[in-house]
Amino acid sequence: MTISQQLNEKQKKHLWPNHLLYYQDPLPLDRGEGVVVWDVDGNRYLDFFAGILTTSVGHNNQRVNERIHAQVDKMLHSSTLYPNAAHLEYAEMLGKITPDGLDTFYFGATGTDADESAVLLAQVHTGNTEIIALRHGYSGKSQMAMTLTGQSSWRMGPVHIGYVRHAMTPYVYRALGNLDETRYVQACLDDLQDVIQTMTSGRIAGMILEPIQGVGGFITLPDAYLRGAAEIVRAHGGLVIIDEVQTGFGRTGTHWWGHQHSGIKPDIMTMAKGIANGMPLSAVATTADIAQSLVGAGLTVSTFGGNPVCCAAAIGTLEEMMNQYNPDHCAAVGEELEAGLKHLQQKYPIIGEVRGRGLMQATEIVSDPVTKEAAPHLANAVLEAGRQAGILIGKGGMFGNVLRIAPPLSATKEDVAEALQKLDIAFARVQEMA
Ligand SMILES: Cc1ncc(COP(=O)(O)O)c(C=O)c1O
Incomplete structure (x- = not known):
């Protein structure tokens, strides 16, 4: 049994069963540094959800x-x-x-x-x-x-x-x-x-x-x-x-x-x-x-x-x-993030809309950009594929089909470039199955 598996067993046994857990195999995190986190088995991820927009100036600041x-x-x-x-x-x-x-x-x-x-x-x-x-x-x-x-x-x-x-x-x-x-x-x-x-x-x-x-x-x-x-x-x-x-x-x-x-x-x-x-x-x-x-x-x-x-x-x-991580920094880095997501939208029709401001950006996932039918199963698949590619993002929306992308405010343009590469891999994988 990996350490993750052991912790997931304990979670099931000791915590209320209605805790919302991301991922089919929940992901116990161990430590973080800036915009990067590692799970208990040593895998590295870019943290583009920041503990629900909370680790504002980066892990281990x-x-x-x-x-x-x-x-x-x-x-x-x-x-x-x-x-x-x-x-x-x-x-x-x-x-x-x-x-x-x-x-x-x-x-x-x-x-x-x-x-x-x-x-x-x-x-x-x-x-x-x-x-x-x-x-x-x-x-x-x-x-x-x-x-x-x-x-x-x-x-x-x-x-x-x-x-x-x-x-x-x-x-x-x-x-x-x-x-x-x-x-x-x-x-x-x-x-x-x-x-x-x-x-x-x-x-x-x-x-x-x-x-x-x-x-x-x-x-x-x-x-x-x-x-x-x-x-x-x-x-x-x-x-x-x-x-x-x-x-x-x-x-x-x-x-x-x-x-x-x-x-x-x-x-x-x-x-x-x-x-x-x-x-x-x-x-x-x-x-x-x-x-x-x-x-x-x-x-x-x-x-x-x-x-x-x-x-x-x-x-x-x-x-x-x-x-350092002031509103102007967030505007400048957020602009790169928004532009990059809009570029991905051109490539992947499952991205119905890119919206948000600054370092609070979302993609709404649909099965068809014309009918705008919500596609929570595809949103889930992107979340999972993102994990495989090494990036953590969030989910939300009444229909569970919106991907929420919100890194620590300390994220740099280089972090955003790396995140967009990983998201590109995740979206490509899921677009194929759409
Ligand atoms: C806009 C907004 N208000 C209030 C809350 C409640 O905050 P907490 O979970 O700290 O009680 C949240 C939590 O997600 C929120 O997003």
Whole structure:
């Protein structure tokens, strides 16, 4: 038995059977260096999914590790009952890159926690209850986050929180009635208006939006939709909550935050994943005014939120992002990735669409580019063939047919060139069987 086989046996025996595992033979990873990882049997892979867009400044990053080690030797934990320097230093630093005014924070341990806290804040501040989310969106695994989520596969069990309503997502590749983008965006905005007017009291607490729906398959919301939605939400008394869990920290290129391409300004913003290069940390950012409405509304505490070791990791991560792996770097390397994937699309008709921004790119896999019939079996085959060729990528989308390509932000143009060669091999193998 190989070490992989032994670990896979233990996984089956000891962990819940509904853990989603990639690959027919699951792949236990052992160690990483930059954008490269090795499995427990010593095989090398380019990591172009970065632990779900989380290893933001590369595996085994020296600066991050040094920060972690220094904090570990001082104190592992204190809880939010006591102010701690790493927590506060990071809050101050993060406030330098968040949009103007959004410099008051709550730190939690997961994206789910951040989205839950953001919704609660919007409810407390507005005095309204109802929340609008988008179909195909993803918010996490608590009851409320599953209710916000707009994909049946991630809504396990009874999902019955009655104050959440879902509006149509501007999924341009699959536009209703094949409308062109401008008309489709308008149709989706009309739907949002209609949902608020017909399915709520008309006075909402807010709307949660991912600038690029991550788990949904990197569905990139058109800028005009984000602008129109923000206007409609505010006209109905709601706050605009932007979920930057996947799109944050420069990943989409040029800007620190994915929504900034559209020019809108959120009232509340959530972030997690890449914030601390893999250490569990999340944050909710808002204005001092909005945060002030929490006074007297009830107390908050988080045992693990703002943990000093995680905050030390976040400080090191942000230093790396500010110094080298900044939004302009992501834009430049992302441009190469996008161009390379578009070139592959010319060669392989199973690639129905290439979409995304910066270092967050997807290919939607179809059996026929004209009918756009989703081909999850081919997407799976590309994932497996990629592994054989030595590259790890992700999967997503309501139909399970979208390949998500999102390396650490520290990826270089040379890494992208190597990745494209490996993906070329994988796509060629699968196109033959299509
Ligand atoms: C956009 C978005 N929001 C929230 C979450 C939930 O984050 P977590 O898994 O850390 O709870 C995720 C996780 O994938 C996500 O993609």
